[in-house]
Amino acid sequence: MDPEILTSAILDGLLIGGAYALVAMGLAMIWGVMEIINFAHGDFMMLGALFTFFLFTSAGLDPIISALISFAPIFALGVIVQRGVINKILDAPLLTQIAATFAILLIIRYGVQAAFGPYTRRLVSGYSDIYINLGFTTVPLPKVIIFVTSLIVLGLLYVLLHQTDLGIAIRATSQDRRVAQLMGINVSRIYDVTFGIGVGVAAIGGGLIALFYPIFPEMGGFFALIAFIAVVLGGFGSVYGAYAGGLIIGIAESVSALFIEPALKDVVAFLIFIMIILVKPTGLFGRGD
Amino acid sequence: MTDRLLEVKSINTYYGEFQALFNVSLHVDKGEIVALLGGNGAGKTTTLLTISGLLKPRSGQILWRGNDITDIPAFRRVEMGLSHVPEGRGIFPKLTVYENLRVAATTKRAKEVFNDSLDMVYSMFPILKARKKQLAGTLSGGEQQMLAIARALIQRPLLLMMDEPSLGLAPKLAREVIFMVPKLRDELGVTVLLVEQNVALSLKVADRAYVMETGRIVLEGRSSELERDPRIKTAYLGL
Ligand SMILES: Nc1ncnc2c1ncn2[C@@H]1O[C@H](COP(=O)(O)OP(=O)(O)O)[C@@H](O)[C@H]1O
């Protein structure tokens, strides 16, 4: 095989992996701190994409700025959902938790469908047709943007979790929710912030994915599954592991598309998932926070 | 008139349908060292958890400086000056020693004096300063206990509740930890409610003590009197 083709496939997968990582990091954070699997995670991402689309088309705002702004309303929505639903099921049986977050998924997904129609929308902006020439290959600008953003968000989350009082309190709460209260930490406020940040970051991911990916009410399903696999890959609950997991899935999909029917590339993620479950159920990186 | 910090009035606490505490009443005055003694399963930990708010009593009242705090959430009680070193130490194993101390400074007051508090606990426990960047989970049991105590002191408590600080420590270290209690009171002015199974040592450092059995307070009095009480001698001092 031509090494240049392989290199470009790896590069393309890496960039797409940035999108997966953005969705996966929040899912990992929510699981790591609250031990809740947020089945609606991809739908918060979709809301970010839709919000970005409307800010761009109605207000004429730059789509990248719009995607970053989408963090704010989705964060707020996340806090509302956390207070209204998640907080009440924290100690409930697993099945109740699954049912509750699945209900949130349905409400968001079909609420959007009812409000804005079942249409597929495309965000066509000045960024859409710009390619960056790297000599041996060219890469589309939107994918570079999403990858760079994912790195920045990763860095910001690191700073938040390790350099700020709020972040240390979040990590303490994730390790022992009861003792955290003895420290004077208001645990439900920590959960508000954690859930808000988790879905807010996914919304940024959705907004940026919209630069090169169609927007439709069910789009979150695929990304949530990929994010879930990335979280498992990354050792369940580690934000950094989930980030790496997202990149690995992106690369694996893209490289495998060189060898197998491209339509089957989604299967690759599941093959990775099954292999991890069989070989190293604690994930590639263990859980390190 | 005495300055009553804590008054527990006839609390009944349950785990589901299992009643763990039966009409437990006790009080702690400012400047006292009070021991809460009793064997395994007597209800000592449940009593402390109810006082700090992690468990809600089904009936009864907790008064803090005369005010009813029974319905106030646990994290707010810290702000009022009530600190609890839980059984098993409860350190955060994946935070560094420094982060464990920092995370305890949640109130405005504790944050303002954090640097002074840090100097204070580091000079009290130099080993913590030497290990400040190390993950707390890698400390030895004794070091973890020191960290747990230091962390509570960072909160600048009026009342410090300690749940079996000597548990799991070698006898010499266990002794050291229990004998640290009067130092905390005399040098830092904190009032202490000490839960222990080590009755002999605890009676030496405490002013007063309560003895629990199967969820009830069965004896109370000044330590000097309890040391001579025949029931204590046979049941706990092995005499
Ligand atoms: N989480 C719990 N669930 C049910 N029962 C408990 C729980 N914790 C303690 N108990 C029971 O409550 C009683 C008092 O326990 P505890 O307060 O831990 O005693 P102590 O601290 O004096 O050893 C015991 O019978 C114990 O088995």
Ligand SMILES: [Mg+2]
């Ligand atoms: Mg106990």
